[in-house]
Amino acid sequence: MADDSIRLRPLAEDDWDAVVALEERAYAASGLSEGREVLRSRGSVSPSTCFVLEHEGEFGGYLLALPYPRGECPELTLTEASRFESENLHAHDFVITEELRARGLSPHFVRQIEQEARSQGFDRISMVAVQRSHVLWRRLGFDTHAEVTLPESYGTDAVYMSKAL
Numbered sequence: 193m194a195d196d197s198i199r200l201r202p203l204a205e206d207d208w209d210a211v212v213a214l215e216e217r218a219y220a221a222s223g224l225s226e227g228r229e230v231l232r233s234r235g236s237v238s239p240s241t242c243f244v245l246e247h248e249g250e251f252g253g254y255l256l257a258l259p260y261p262r263g264e265c266p267e268l269t270l271t272e273a274s275r276f277e278s279e280n281l282h283a284h285d286f287v288i289t290e291e292l293r294a295r296g297l298s299p300h301f302v303r304q305i306e307q308e309a310r311s312q313g314f315d316r317i318s319m320v321a322v323q324r325s326h327v328l329w330r331r332l333g334f335d336t337h338a339e340v341t342l343p344e345s346y347g348t349d350a351v352y353m354s355k356a357l
């Protein structure tokens with residue numbers, strides 16, 4: 193698999209229906225789905241860091257990321273009120289479509305996300321690993337920060353992780 197079959201493009205107004213539907217399929221069963229209004233609020237505070245993941249020209253998933261102070265993360269049930277100034281980019285929500293999962297694409301998308309973050313001046317990426325995905329993130333170079341206390345809305349097996357760029 194070559195990196196050139198995948199790319200990031202800015203999230204557009206027309207993409208929100210696909211993003212909201214994919215998010216619900218990915219998280220409703222585990223009680224982590226945020227819903228349209230909250231998702232859109234994440235995008236509206238930082239449109240330059242929200243992307244559609246394209247695979248061979250088709251919608252292949254999305255990333256909603258926003259500058260956030262290190263060691264903090266959005267409360268899942270609350271809309272985002274304003275943009276933080278931070279050199280840490282919080283990759284709040286990263287979802288690949290069902291048909292593209294388990295094909296080893298995530299390292300390629302993550303590499304492009306890291307390049308984009310660096311080019312926008314961020315020096316670190318953080319995230320909250322949910323649904324046992326910390327195994328994958330650790331393999332991609334993210335460190336676990338067990339000392340960070342997360343909002344209850346993330347459930348009991350979520351863990352804060354970050355990686356210097």
Ligand SMILES: CC(C)(COP(=O)(O)OP(=O)(O)OC[C@H]1O[C@@H](n2cnc3c(N)ncnc32)[C@H](O)[C@@H]1OP(=O)(O)O)[C@@H](O)C(=O)NCCC(=O)NCCS
Nearest residue numbers: 218286287288293294295296297298321322323324325328
């Ligand atoms: C998490 C996600 C983005 C990973 O994408 P993917 O395309 O499946 O990842 P890859 O194919 O590159 O898988 C890489 C490895 O990570 C493992 N992995 C992926 N997701 C995992 C998970 N949730 N739990 C445990 N392991 C996982 C895979 O087993 C695979 O390991 P292997 O190569 O040894 O078999 C994708 O599964 C997804 O969109 N899930 C729903 C949303 C979600 O949970 N997002 C994570 C939020 S932090």
